[in-house]
Amino acid sequence: MRENWDEFIKFFTSLKLTVVLLALSIVLIFWATLAQVELGIWGVQEQFFKTFFVLKKIPGTEIPVPVFPGGYFIGGLLLLNLIFSHLYRFRFTWGKSGIQLTHSGLILLLLGELFTGLWQQDYQLRLDEGVEKNYSESFRDQELAIIDTTHPDYDDVVILPDRLLAKRGGKSGRAEVQHPKLPFRLVVRDYYPNAIPQTRDQVPPNAPSVPPTTMGFGRDFTVIPLPLSYRQDQSNLSAAVVELIGPDGSLGTWLLSAHPFVRPQPFEYAGRSFELSLRFARNYKPFSLKLLELRHDVYPGTEIPKNFSSRVRLSEAGAQADREVLIYMNNPLRYGGLTFYQYQMDSASGYSVLQVVKNPSWMLPYVSCILMMAGLLIQFGISLFGFTKKRSLTAATATATAAVATSASAQPPPAKTAKPRRTR
Amino acid sequence: MRFVRASLFASTGLLLFFSGCREAKVQSYRVPKEAPLPPLSFEMPGGMAAANAGAGPNANPTAQPAIPAASAADAALRWTAPESWAPLPPVAMRVAGYRLTRADDSSTAELTITAFPGDVGGDLANINRWRGQIGLNPISADTLATELQRLRIDGPEGQEGERKPRDFKLVEMTNAQSSPAQATLAAYTEHDGHTWFFKLTGAPALISAEKPAFLEFLKTIQPR
Numbered sequence: 001m002r003e004n005w006d007e008f009i010k011f012f013t014s015l016k017l018t019v020v021l022l023a024l025s026i027v028l029i030f031w032a033t034l035a036q037v038e039l040g041i042w043g044v045q046e047q048f049f050k051t052f053f054v055l056k057k058i059p060g061t062e063i064p065v066p067v068f069p070g071g072y073f074i075g076g077l078l079l080l081n082l083i084f085s086h087l088y089r090f091r092f093t094w095g096k097s098g099i100q101l102t103h104s105g106l107i108l109l110l111l112g113e114l115f116t117g118l119w120q121q122d123y124q125l126r127l128d129e130g131v132e133k134n135y136s137e138s139f140r141d142q143e144l145a146i147i148d149t150t151h152p153d154y155d156d157v158v159i160l161p162d163r164l165l166a167k168r169g170g171k172s173g174r175a176e177v178q179h180p181k182l183p184f185r186l187v188v189r190d191y192y193p194n195a196i197p198q199t200r201d202q203v204p205p206n207a208p209s210v211p212p213t214t215m216g217f218g219r220d221f222t223v224i225p226l227p228l229s230y231r232q233d234q235s236n237l238s239a240a241v242v243e244l245i246g247p248d249g250s251l252g253t254w255l256l257s258a259h260p261f262v263r264p265q266p267f268e269y270a271g272r273s274f275e276l277s278l279r280f281a282r283n284y285k286p287f288s289l290k291l292l293e294l295r296h297d298v299y300p301g302t303e304i305p306k307n308f309s310s311r312v313r314l315s316e317a318g319a320q321a322d323r324e325v326l327i328y329m330n331n332p333l334r335y336g337g338l339t340f341y342q343y344q345m346d347s348a349s350g351y352s353v354l355q356v357v358k359n360p361s362w363m364l365p366y367v368s369c370i371l372m373m374a375g376l377l378i379q380f381g382i383s384l385f386g387f388t389k390k391r392s393l394t395a396a397t398a399t400a401t402a403a404v405a406t407s408a409s410a411q412p413p414p415a416k417t418a419k420p421r422r423t424r
Numbered sequence: 425m426r427f428v429r430a431s432l433f434a435s436t437g438l439l440l441f442f443s444g445c446r447e448a449k450v451q452s453y454r455v456p457k458e459a460p461l462p463p464l465s466f467e468m469p470g471g472m473a474a475a476n477a478g479a480g481p482n483a484n485p486t487a488q489p490a491i492p493a494a495s496a497a498d499a500a501l502r503w504t505a506p507e508s509w510a511p512l513p514p515v516a517m518r519v520a521g522y523r524l525t526r527a528d529d530s531s532t533a534e535l536t537i538t539a540f541p542g543d544v545g546g547d548l549a550n551i552n553r554w555r556g557q558i559g560l561n562p563i564s565a566d567t568l569a570t571e572l573q574r575l576r577i578d579g580p581e582g583q584e585g586e587r588k589p590r591d592f593k594l595v596e597m598t599n600a601q602s603s604p605a606q607a608t609l610a611a612y613t614e615h616d617g618h619t620w621f622f623k624l625t626g627a628p629a630l631i632s633a634e635k636p637a638f639l640e641f642l643k644t645i646q647p648r
Contacts, residue, residue: 131459157452
């Protein structure tokens with residue numbers, strides 16, 4: 001057992017491992033840079049860096065196989081390598097304290113990147129002038145919402161994330177959901193991660209479209225599946241065919257699309273009113289923002305933007321917060337653990353889009369940079385101090401030697417020449 | 425010893441792998457009712473209405489969509505339409521649309537621009553679909569050659585003075601027997617794996633009068 005442990009430690013403290021991991025990371029970054037042409041920044045992040053393995057499908061099949069270690073794998077092992085090396089190889093001495101501090105900063109930087117990858121959430125909040133909102137929406141993730149609108153004051157919402165819709169399994173080959181808040185069972189019949197709605201009479205023959213559903217939008221409209229887009233400026237709009245099944249049998253099939261054109265589809269069942277919709281995943285907040293004014297200023301006589309700003313009213317009932325905030329470039333609003341950046345604006349249409357970022361580890365890169373800077377300063381300071389000390393010592397010795405030599409030359413030569421003191 | 429090392433390596437990797445897995449779960453919550461969304465325009469060619477148009481107390485068929493759907497602004501092709509063609513409000517599922525009006529008799533035509541992945545069924549199927557839309561009988565594959573014109577049009581001048589030609593297929597059809605009489609002038613081209621349709625439908629006299637402008641319009645089409 002002891003032998004195994006030693007072997008384990010030897011492996012993780014190995015400098016060879018560091019070199020191999022750094023070489024792998026160079027290859028990964030180079031490959032990902034080339035792949036970015038096809039996949040875009042989001043696709044590359046997901047497929048190369050925020051993953052343990054780069055997966056490729058076996059040609060002609062849908063079976064993914066790992067072909068190269070991903071960012072989490074290489075970064076994780078580098079982190080372990082660094083930590084184990086610190087624990088087992090390095091011994092703390094004041095002379096090396098700067099290096100220790102620099103390495104601590106590096107460990108913190110790697111951890112910060114890991115935590116950011118795991119915990120950071122990016123949302124967007126589109127505010128039309130005069131409209132108040134208490135939720136932001138994901139840039140990419142979508143969700144199926146079943147909304148019980150029966151009560152006049154509130155809505156009860158049941159949410160199925162798109163990852164669940166895409167999941168295969170169940171009798172129908174897709175997800176089946178029976179939630180205690182719903183008087184029916186929901187069965188996902190089909191799911192398309194990117195599809196464009198189209199009226200049935202406009203769909204060319206033989207185009208791959210979805211057959212009519214029995215209820216709602218899908219009776220007159222269909223969707224045409226499209227390949228996934230990885231472009232940063234494009235969203236994939238998913239679509240799904242779902243069937244609701246009550247105790248007495250099927251209530252019908254619905255075609256849902258995340259396209260903004262397609263609004264929630266209402267229906268009544270068991271004396272209750274419901275709506276079905278596929279939408280960008282929402283993140284509700286305990287406070288609301290209302291867009292009071294948006295400004296898009298340009299330099300006089302030009303179309304060159306000078307300023308984009310949104311004046312919003314922040315309201316939170318319980319916290320007694322009710323204040324106006326001006327959000328503009330490099331001046332985000334930080335509130336409730338979230339940061340609201342000015343992201344997009346269309347002053348002609350009267351709406352502003354804020355980027356909402358939640359990153360509990362946002363301070364870590366700053367702290368790690370300070371640690372690394374302090375470590376380097378200390379280490380160089382120690383070296384410089386040692387160097388100047390030695391130099392002044394040398395100079396003093398040289399002066400003393402010269403003085404001795406001068407005084408010696410003024411006196412008659414002794415019978416035996418004194419051997420000068422050797423200096424380093 | 426190598427086996428032990430490999431096992432330790434693999435177990436650490438698996439530990440890291442599974443620690444990163446997050447399961448998608450069904451969630452439920454209660455939220456205060458939000459202000460109703462402004463209803464969308466469901467103006468579609470042929471007067472078709474969406475399944476949920478008019479549903480609910482806030483339906484307003486004249487309201488504009490809050491977010492334009494497939495907009496010309498982010499389409500893969502761009503073009504310059506004659507000033508006399510009035511752009512239609514953004515309607516989902518269609519890249520762009522224009523209304524053409526004849527001043528003397530107020531007859532109208534509508535140009536719709538759509539794009540679909542692939543070859544969407546081929547020439548015969550597309551032509552018969554359009555024939556069906558204006559009440560004409562389908563044609564057979566034998567007569568396809570006489571119905572279909574092939575055009576190679578030089579595109580607009582590029583930055584270095586070059587003109588890149590683009591191949592179009594052009595079809596014209598008229599149903600004088602229908603009431604009112606209807607005609608279609610359509611051109612389609614392949615771009616980046618998609619088939620782009622430029623279809624002008626309306627009063628035959630107007631379509632005939634606008635054909636030169638339509639052909640000029642095709643010359644302005646270029647990649648974004």
